[in-house]
Amino acid sequence: MTLSSSFKTPIAIIPVLVSLIILGPVLLAIWFGVFSPSGLSWDHILNNRLLPYSLTTLFMLAVTGMLIVLIAVPLAWLISLFDFPGRKIFEWCLILPLAVPGYVLAYSWANLASVAGPIQSAFRDLTSLSARDYWFPDIFTPAGLSVILALGLFPYVYITARAAFSNQSLATLEAARSLGMSGIRLFFKVAIPAARPAIIAGLALALMEASADYGAADYLGVQTLGVGIIRAWSSYGEPTSAARLALVLIGLAFSFMLIANLAQGKSGVQQNSYRWTTPQRTQLTGLHAGLACLHCISIMLIAFGIPVLRLLWLCLENGVPRRSVFDPVISSIILASAGTAFAFICALTLVLSNHYRQRAPWITRLSAAAGYATPGAVLGLSGLFLLQMLGQSLTGIIALLLLVWIYASRFTAAGTEPLYASLTRAPASLDHAARSLRVGRISRFYRVDLPILSPGALAAGLILFVEILKELPATLMLRPFGWDTLAIRAHAYASDERLVEATLPSLLIVIAGILPVLLLSYQITRSGEALK
């Protein structure tokens, strides 16, 4: 049974091409970093800055990762296995922070929690203490940055963990329960090990996103690699040094993906039960129900409610800026749609080709991951390189095509992961049955793979849309004339310290992102039920 042999045709070229499309800009950046002559400041960066940047980044990633797991996994467990007042609302609400860009979350929380912000001002007024007389958690620190990033990124793990908990093979959980296991032991001994691949996949995405962050870290004054990369470019005037520092980030992403891959391979849990189901939810009552509810509300407020309401407040208090935001709304939606379409096709091609050819999918996953971990600004530089090769000016269609290409290079990983998750959740026996029945390739695609893929496909599309909507540096660098997006408008105000004016475009990004996120929640809920 050699399905792969039927692919020894020109079609086999397609996944290779797609990999090249995604990897192209990353390889260009690597080539640029490795082979361009060193700038004058490179030695200084290497000797004096690389270590502190790397240590800060690793610390930030470790704390962010820990916080994400601590926030997301218990939440997913609570929502999947228990019933309590408001559970149905929290179930979808908890994904909303995905719609808030990290830099917007940083602006808002920094505005609230800084020494001159309303919280500390009120505290001083109440106590008549001076700003030097008391300790207050400082958001402008690596730890503060980690909290901000974790608040914005925990939904990645919440989504994957919830899907895993909701669709655990009934047999496993029933067996565990019939053996008298319950509560916390069930969580640690059965649920976590089974959901581990899903949790790690979500965490890998979240941490790659965190390592490529520039906006939040820069605003909070934390010297991460992402900040160092931009500093190498803007302060020293050396894009080469920026590309070299980006190599470290790409290396980090490779290690995340390798770890994720190892974790998934080692667990090797082959789901072979058809009885997919949402486990029977335990009804919580009294104090327990109240605590569960309070826990969800607190996280919702901290990650979404308070920062967004603060923006809304600033916006209403100060009135809207005089420049119309109509065009940026349209540009944002069109660019995000075009980018999503292209990145989605790339992701689907990679996932399916690996699926059919049964080759190690990790190679293509790594190539997608490399793009995902490369800062947008560095990929933007690659885009300018391509422009130079084409001998064109950055206008019209050329600029749009380049931008959409860079989007695909940067974000395809965000699309492949949900698709892989769908495929690996399906029992392998389904696939074996299709093969032994000699179902044709096309027929197999329509009758077996498509239904399995569709929830993952919707998730992939929606995550891509929201990610591209929030994207800033590459869009700033490559957009054609007159294509300001909401993110660009928010950045323009914020970079000039006019947070108040930045609130309207920031809010609109959140609003434009909420709809897809709601669709995503709905789909996750529904697919959980449909799989019963």
Add this chain to the structure above:
Amino acid sequence: MTEQVMSYFKTILSLIFLGGLSACTPPPTESSETLTIYSARHYDSDQIIYQTFEQMHGVKVEVREANADQLLETLKAEGDNSEADLVIASDAGALWRFSDAGLTQKVSAPEIVSQIPAAYHDPDGDWFSLSRRLRLVAFDPDMFRASDLDTWGKLADPAKSGEICVRSSSNIYNLSLMSEMIARVGPDEASEWAAGIVANMARQPQGGDTDQIRAVAAGECGIAIANHYYWARLADSGVGADRAVADATRLVVPGFGDDLGAHINITGVAITKTAGNVDLALDFVSFLLSDEGQALLVEETKELPLTSQISAEAAAGDTDNIASVERSSVALSRFGENQAEAQILFDLAGWN
């Protein structure tokens, strides 16, 4: 609006149908002339400048706004194909980088140059200054007198320990200040100064200039290093709490301990090497230096005008004591030449 939507859809359609093929087609020809500006400024009021100029000259103005270093790489990548006619940047060092990369052209425009005060000329004639930006100190008057802080050197004095709030060293305003410091006193003394500032910091560098001024009003530090217009915007704010911050602080423009003037930066404009219509580009520069242009440049930004007779107080709020400060004789181009060294010295001094 519908027309705009239609044009978006047309673009999208052509994107889908033409794809890569369109790489070979020339851009659509416009009936009217176009002035293309690459601007590192992001002010809403700049839109009015462009619209006013469009109406005055019956031309179309196209603008790409991005950070200066990004615009520089874009211009390099576009090479001779670039449509850019002008580059606007809010820092002399940034403009120097454009001219250093050979992306600008020298233009003989004696009428324009004669309007600009000598201290604000680019010695190489590669670009023109448009407006002034002062780096200064906002302080708590209950703790300090202006005479305690009237030189940059006094800020590094151990007596100011734990009092200084300042933003990150990679910010262009700090880099340009340090670049001038290096030009005046040399790298060794400049390093010592930076180390002194670091030793006196009330907290790790964070946020923007406005955040530093707010921190003084909130009592976290006694001294904030900031550009003047951030203070002026607080003073002119519609929000009472912002005006209270300005009321609680005083300004002083530090010198360098000599009589050679203060550190003042500029917003300026350069004509690109690829400029299609140099005369039109010069018309635009002239417009920016006219009373109307100067008023539009500084109205929202609170920068200080360069040539115009319009009232500096109107531009900078209640900051009349700073509007008359003289710029030093250190060439503006040094801000760019020394910038990488400035960052290295900051890094070594531990100024994050």
